[in-house]
Each structure stands twice: as structure tokens, then as C-alpha cells.
Amino acid sequence: MYSILLYAHSWLRWIILILAVLTIFKSFMGSKGSIPYSKADNAIASAFVGCIHLMFLLGLGLYFTSPYAFNAFGGSESVMKNATLRYWAVEHVTIMIAAIAVITIGKAKAKRASTDKEKFKKQLIFFSIGLILILSRIPWGETARLFRF
Numbered sequence: 001m002y003s004i005l006l007y008a009h010s011w012l013r014w015i016i017l018i019l020a021v022l023t024i025f026k027s028f029m030g031s032k033g034s035i036p037y038s039k040a041d042n043a044i045a046s047a048f049v050g051c052i053h054l055m056f057l058l059g060l061g062l063y064f065t066s067p068y069a070f071n072a073f074g075g076s077e078s079v080m081k082n083a084t085l086r087y088w089a090v091e092h093v094t095i096m097i098a099a100i101a102v103i104t105i106g107k108a109k110a111k112r113a114s115t116d117k118e119k120f121k122k123q124l125i126f127f128s129i130g131l132i133l134i135l136s137r138i139p140w141g142e143t144a145r146l147f148r149f
Contacts (some may be wrong), residue, residue, distance in 0.1 A: 003064045013138065016055060019048040020131045027127065030120030037116035044121055049107045052100050052130075063093060092137050101135035102126055121132040 019133070024043050029035060040113020067073045112117040 002062070005058055005061045005065060009055065009062055012051060012055050012058065013135075015038070016051050016134070018053060019044065020127060020134070023048050024124060024127050024131060027120045031117060031124050035116070035120075039117045040121075045107055045110065048127070049103060052103050056097070056100050059096065060091070062066035087139075092139070095133050095137040098131045099137075102133065103130035105128065 026041055026044065030037065030041070079089050104124060106123055106129075109126065110119045110122040115121055
């Protein structure tokens, strides 16, 4: 179960990064010009948010099946002293949940915006902040684990 969740979580990250860059680029172009906010724009943004929520569920499953989590539940003092445990049990989880919240709020605000330019602008701001948060907590140092085959 753990390895299936790990592979799914690992590969979904690339879909999310592609959707994030695409959505942010389209939002940037839309906020600078007079491009209408189309059904395709909404579909891409919704797919991005949907994948983010799926990633959260996979991450939650990983959190409770991971060997890191079992070690982390031993006590908060030992977690904070061990950099690896702290990263996986506290930092990664907290920042990713914050990123999901920012992205979800951004999609909701864009949905309620009155003009197309405003929709693009809200998405650009919130999705960019969310992407920066995500990029800050992807474990880039473990490049061998980034491409799970």
C-alpha cells in the first residue's frame, strides 16, 4: 500500500507542476490583455485544483503509512531534533497544506470575480503563491527519488 501511494504521489507532482505553470502562464496573459476567461481556462484551473486535492489525499495516506510518520508519532521532542523527521512530519505537511489552502481560496475568489481580467488576476496571484510554497517543499535534494519507476 505504501509503495503504491508513494509512486502515485511522486508522479502526480509532475502533472501538478505542468498544470500550475500552464494555468499561471494563461492567467498572466489574461491579466495583461483583454482575453476572455473561457471554459478551457476554467477547466485547466479546475483540473489543477482537483489534482492538488487528490495529491492531498494521497499525501494523507502516505502520512499515516510512512515509516517516517511512525517514528514521528514517538514524541514531538525527538521529531524536532531530527532534521529528516522534522522535514517529513512537520515542514513538508504544513507548507503543502498551506499551499493547497491558498490555491483553493484563489480558485474560489476567481470564480466570484466580476470581470475576466479580475478572474485571471486572482488566479495569477494565488496560484503563484501556492506554486512557490509547493516548490519550496518538494524534496529536490533527493533527486533519485523524484523519478520513481
